[in-house]
Amino acid sequence: MTTPSGPGRPHDGPPLEPVRVLRPRRTDALAELFREFEEEGRGGYEPVPPPRPPHGSEDRTQELPPVPAARHASGIRRTALALAVAAAAVAGFGGALLLMERGAGDREAPAPRPSTASPVTPAPPAPAERGFLREGDSGPEVTELQERLLRVPDVYRSGATDGRYDAALSAAVARFQLWYGVRGDETGVYGDDTRLALESRTG
Numbered sequence: 001m002t003t004p005s006g007p008g009r010p011h012d013g014p015p016l017e018p019v020r021v022l023r024p025r026r027t028d029a030l031a032e033l034f035r036e037f038e039e040e041g042r043g044g045y046e047p048v049p050p051p052r053p054p055h056g057s058e059d060r061t062q063e064l065p066p067v068p069a070a071r072h073a074s075g076i077r078r079t080a081l082a083l084a085v086a087a088a089a090v091a092g093f094g095g096a097l098l099l100m101e102r103g104a105g106d107r108e109a110p111a112p113r114p115s116t117a118s119p120v121t122p123a124p125p126a127p128a129e130r131g132f133l134r135e136g137d138s139g140p141e142v143t144e145l146q147e148r149l150l151r152v153p154d155v156y157r158s159g160a161t162d163g164r165y166d167a168a169l170s171a172a173v174a175r176f177q178l179w180y181g182v183r184g185d186e187t188g189v190y191g192d193d194t195r196l197a198l199e200s201r202t203g
Helices: 029-043 075-107 140-151 167-179 192-202
Strands: none
Touching: 140 167, 140 192, 167 192
16 A cells, blocks of 8 residues: 655655564574574583393394284185175074964964853952952051051152052052062062062161
């Protein structure tokens, strides 16, 4: 950008440009370090020869023989082997599925024949086995179960200790079985495995 000359006076020299002041910059620090290192390397240190090996060590040192190049199977062989293994696995799984499906078809029970006799009334539920409590039971054992479940936080939320095994108590037993990983008993049934787990946690 040129500076305009004053009005009416022509300027005889070259056009004037604005001048920018530059600060002198230090040279790169890494280059400085290298320069210092080169200067120190020229004269400051004397070379020290490495120590000689002890007498007789040359006799004990042996050069190892060169390692022969390992033979690698060609890429085609590896690919063929991988494909053969994969095909065998697929064939094995397919055969297993077919056998399972065929076996399941053989075991199906025949459909019941319609009878002309009067309809059969369902049998009353079997009494609870010794040590097992389920929905519909009542008595002091159920009360003890309710009291034990109340000692476990957030399992038996209704909190009734009336001695009746109702749906709320069955849900609480199922919740306890789920939370504490009890697997030996039917869900919601207070059996031997559930009893052991509950007694171990409630004392």
